[in-house]
Amino acid sequence: MASINAKAASVSFRNVTKIYGRDVVAVDSINLEVAAGTLVTLLGPSGCGKTTTLRMIAGLEMASRGQILIGDRDVTSLPATDRDVSMVFQSYALFPHMTVLENVSYGLKFSGFGKAETRERAEAGLALVGLSKFGARLPSELSGGQQQRVAVARALVLEPQVLLFDEPLSNLDAKLRRQVREEIREIQQNLGLTVVYVTHDQEEALAVSDEIVVMRNAAIAQKGTPRQLYEEPADAFVADFIGEANLIPCEILTVSGDQAEVGIADYRQRLAARAMAPGPARLAVRPSRVRLDADMAAPGMAARIVKATYVGSRMEYTVEAPFGTLFAVLDDVTQPLRVGSEVRLSFAQNGPVLVPA
Structure with a gap:
């Protein structure tokens, strides 16, 4: 500088x-x-x-x-x-x-x-x-x-x-x-x-x-x-306005120190508590932080691909999940997931952020 x-x-x-x-x-x-x-x-x-x-x-x-x-x-x-x-x-x-x-x-x-x-x-x-x-x-x-x-x-x-x-x-x-x-x-x-x-x-x-x-x-x-x-x-508001975020209703199940255990349907993930207490909240997840796995034995929750769009450098997916629809971006363009296919949905360890409900 x-x-x-x-x-x-x-x-x-x-x-x-x-x-x-x-x-x-x-x-x-x-x-x-x-x-x-x-x-x-x-x-x-x-x-x-x-x-x-x-x-x-x-x-x-x-x-x-x-x-x-x-x-x-x-x-x-x-x-x-x-x-x-x-x-x-x-x-x-x-x-x-x-x-x-x-x-x-x-x-x-x-x-x-x-x-x-x-x-x-x-x-x-x-x-x-x-x-x-x-x-x-x-x-x-x-x-x-x-x-x-x-x-x-x-x-x-x-x-x-x-x-x-x-x-x-x-x-x-x-x-x-x-x-x-x-x-x-x-x-x-x-x-x-x-x-x-x-x-x-x-x-x-x-x-x-x-x-x-x-x-x-x-x-x-x-x-x-x-x-x-x-x-x-x-x-x-800020999560969705700065970049793009999926805002997913969730439940903070427990808080230990600065870590929270979050539940969405039968899916569980630990992440920063951000001074929030147990109870309803929302999880802000960037499309690039969504994980979709065709292996049905993989960890995560059940979901289904409802739309797949090739945009050159990446694939864009609309996914039907237990909580509603979700937008995901994956880099793999060589083996795209097919519309209608069942997948396991999870989130990257780093990236998802808790925000107030």
């Missing part, structure tokens, strides 16, 4: 609330810390408050209550022009009649730089995003990924304390999304930037983030590193 940029600043939300009209609560008393030089993603379904939170950092929305700090400076009441942040929008917002270099230079013209320095900074910004040879082109002559990089360069040349991304990859196809997200992450790490990034794409969030903040119903459901959220979800 590169050292922190000298201009990069932390972002702090202290009991921040945003209310529209009389009673529409878009963000409900959230506390949030973004360390300088890190990339933090706000993740959640539509309407959860993530974009409103981003816009409050930018000064495009004003907090109804609470305090917002950038570095040590209280910016709660400051307009967007006084906050030293830059934002990359979903639509890129490039001027179609301007060349790429003119687009990147645009903000610099209002920052007190002379012509020569403006051009020098703009060219350096294009070099950072790998577009040095594209300065004379119009946006319409670029691919979607190249236009996105121009938007990033335009934001970077202003040397903001905080760089904001609002669903930056949603207009790109899957392959290009993967490429551009890697480029954004590389630029952020190389330059030591503070970045707050909004997306509803779980895979994107896992790939780029130092920390993920999962939002639900205008509040923070859980925050942590990608690995923490994937492997230790706080509840069923």
